[in-house]
């Protein structure tokens with residue numbers, strides 16, 4: 731399947747267990763997210779939130795059930811098209827050895843320097859634009875970034891990818907409350923027409939979501955608007 735996704739995601743009875751694990755990390759998940767919908771996924775540590783997200787990006791394949799994007803099974807999507815259709819801010823942002831420019835361009839190979847600079851300003855990483863700017867070396871032997879700077883870099887990458895589906899795994903972890911609110915506002919503005927899955931274990935940002943899902947021990951135990959829950 732080779733056209734960019736519109737952004738409908740559907741889990742149909744999805745169960746997954748990590749190799750060698752004693753129990754399922756997620757079990758019998760059925761969940762439908764419509765194009766443009768903003769959905770939050772809440773639940774305590776280890777309940778399967780990141781696993782659910784990683785099943786969408788095909789880091790793993792379900793052992794039972796199926797995931798569909800725009801009613802096409804994930805397995806039928808061409809990998810490159812899927813990658814272009816989904817932007818992810820993962821819990822751990824990896825830097826690779828290379829310039830700041832290339833660390834950003836991995837998300838958008840054709841992005842101009844101007845657009846890279848603009849996104850860095852938006853996420854509050856102006857500090858990285860001092861000499862030598864986009865040529866700054868990151869990774870081994872390069873500039874070390876603080877946890878918060880890394881996170882912002884991950885957010886900048888996701889914004890540059892500009893995909894119809896945005897998956898956020900605790901995107902503001904480790905940022906102070908004021909910055910957290912700013913970054914969430916920025917992300918939601920960017921994602922106005924996009925499908926958003928927002929994993930969090932806090933209550934910040936929930937009122938901006940259409941739907942909130944509560945997870946526990948690999949299953950979805952409740953689903954509704956944030957006021958209903």
Ligand code: ATP
Nearest residue numbers: 748749751755774775776777778779780781782931
């Ligand atoms: P947190 O809020 O701490 O990020 P989470 O809800 O994202 O937690 P997951 O990372 O999805 O939880 O983990 C679900 C379960 O699967 C946990 O029991 C975890 O230990 C296990 N698990 C996660 N990743 C792996 C892996 N790569 N190999 C084996 N087990 C794993």
Ligand code: MG
Nearest residue numbers: 779780781821
């Ligand atoms: Mg997680």
